[in-house]
Amino acid sequence: xxxxxxxxNYFDQIASPKLAVREKTFRKIFxxxxxxxxxxxxxxxxxxxxxxxxxxxxxxxxFDKYINFRDQxxxxxxxxxxxxxxxxxxxxxSNRTQVHCDDSVHxxxxxxxxxxxxxxxxSFLYLDSFDLDEHYWFQSxxxxxxxxxxVMRCINKKTLVVVDDCPLNANFVPTTDxxxxxxxxASIGGKARLIAEYxxxxxxxxxxxxxxxxxxxx
Ligand SMILES: C[S@@+](CC[C@H](N)C(=O)[O-])C[C@H]1O[C@@H](n2cnc3c(N)ncnc32)[C@H](O)[C@@H]1O
Numbered sequence: 580x581x582x583x584x585x586x587x588n589y590f591d592q593i594a595s596p597k598l599a600v601r602e603k604t605f606r607k608i609f610x611x612x613x614x615x616x617x618x619x620x621x622x623x624x625x626x627x628x629x630x631x632x633x634x635x636x637x638x639x640x641x642f643d644k645y646i647n648f649r650d651q652x653x654x655x656x657x658x659x660x661x662x663x664x665x666x667x668x669x670x671x672x673s674n675r676t677q678v679h680c681d682d683s684v685h686x687x688x689x690x691x692x693x694x695x696x697x698x699x700x701x702s703f704l705y706l707d708s709f710d711l712d713e714h715y716w717f718q719s720x721x722x723x724x725x726x727x728x729x730v731m732r733c734i735n736k737k738t739l740v741v742v743d744d745c746p747l748n749a750n751f752v753p754t755t756d757x758x759x760x761x762x763x764x765a766s767i768g769g770k771a772r773l774i775a776e777y778x779x780x781x782x783x784x785x786x787x788x789x790x791x792x793x794x795x796x797x
């Protein structure tokens with residue numbers, strides 16, 4: 580029987596077609612977590628805001644199910660700046676999940692100081708707050724880089740850092756035969772655009788990239 584088989588039964592029921600572009604990468608995430616020993620700590624920014632809104636991902640609900648099926652001691656901390664979303668998220672998750680209403684950068688800084696005092700590291704950091712403006716990527720990407728900076732004291736080489744909503748970024752020019760030619764190569768865009776640059780510069784290991792991108796080795 581696979582580890583955490585009850586969770587996987589649940590996941591297989593919702594995965595296709597509901598998770599759509601996120602299905603493969605959520606599978607990778609939970610497979611990764613299954614390989615970790617002992618209780619784990621999951622930290623998420625941007626919580627579930629609407630039940631059954633699968634276009635967002637329903638991440639907090641899945642992470643809550645995961646810790647509950649996994650063991651008695653794993654923890655899930657989620658933060659959102661919108662009180663209505665926090666209230667809804669609390670309604671949709673178990674008492675074990677700690678959902679806080681705050682700006683994520685401020686909250687993560689405080690949480691990471693507390694975790695550090697207890698000599699604890701984050702096993703899985705899921706960043707999905709500040710919505711992406713498809714016409715102006717910078718504000719969202721900068722906010723997610725600040726989130727990573729604010730918890731860096733609790734990130735170790737094993738921590739899986741995943742960012743949602745990161746479609747590839749590419750530049751094209753029209754060709755004389757009415758086609759499009761790619762200039763340079765495509766790179767990770769959206770919410771993860773600046774984290775991807777930073778990850779590459781510090782030699783973090785890119786574990787996967789699709790609509791979500793994940794790294795270890797920060
Ligand atoms: C895309 S939704 C999160 C979706 C959720 N992860 C899911 O899978 O269902 C983004 C959330 O980030 C929250 N948010 C935006 N800016 C924020 C900030 N500065 N700090 C914390 N949360 C923020 C929004 O209120 C919203 O609920």
